[in-house]
Amino acid sequence: MLVSGGILAVVSTYTFIYCFELSTEELAIQRFVLLPGIFIALPLAAWLTRKLDKKLTIIYTCIVCATLVALPYSLRLIGWFPDNDSGWMLWMLFGSLFLGFLALPVVPIVIDSQLADIADDHEHRTGRRSEGVIFSIRTFALKATAGFGGLVGAFGLEYINFPENASAATLTPETINGLLFMSGPLYWIIVFTGMLFMGMYQLNEKRHKEIMTELRIRRAARDSGESLNPAG
DSSP, X not given: OHHHHHHHHHHHHHIIIIISOOOHHHHXXXXXXXXXHHHXXXXXXXXXXXXXXXXXXXXXXXXXXXXXXXXXXXXXXTTOSOOTTSTTHHHHHHHXXXXXXXXXXXXXXXXXXXXXXXXXXXXXXXXXXXXXXXXXXXXXHHHHHHHHHHHHHHHHHHHTTOOTTOOTTTSOHHHHHHHHHHHTHHHHHHHHHHHHHHTTOOOOHHHHHHHHHHHHHHHHHHHHHHHHOTTO
8 A cells, every 4th residue: 555655645746736726725635634534543443453353454444545545536537526617626536535544544553463463473383572573574665665656656757758847738638647547546456456465364363362372371381481490
């Protein structure tokens, strides 16, 4: 999802300005639609994981959020979105983005929780704790995928021949469609492909409880042995 987010970070401003012709004041609204999700992310993540388990929480949340985030661009691409001079355009654009970003912070919260479970599974299989390695890989992956997404977005602008001194009046329909494609359908393709890989994750709540039970038994036996042999 960070790859697609990196693409949006590069392309979305151009799309807002040249495809939807937003003013500077209207562009500022985009920042406000991102905020509410921060305040409900923790309780929402806790509720969803109780209902769906962690794996399904991520899959369903990503599918719903990605669908809503990319929906305005995709609808404009096929001519089913209100025109720029319509009073409904801003409401539909930012309403869809607001709902899409509302639950999105749930995803990194649940992923970090999954990584903690993976650390337990790794200890169960190898006898060693490796949280540092696991979370350092996570940090590297965050930076690498977001950076790769930005690179794809930059190459995408070159591919559609986006001009240096652009204006909404002079951009060709092909260039505008290219911006909309990267912000909409391409976003969906990348996110939904990522969900196929998430489907391979096999560590569920039941299995994690079994692992933790076995780890507690091992730790108790080890601590008991150390107390009986303090010098050894």
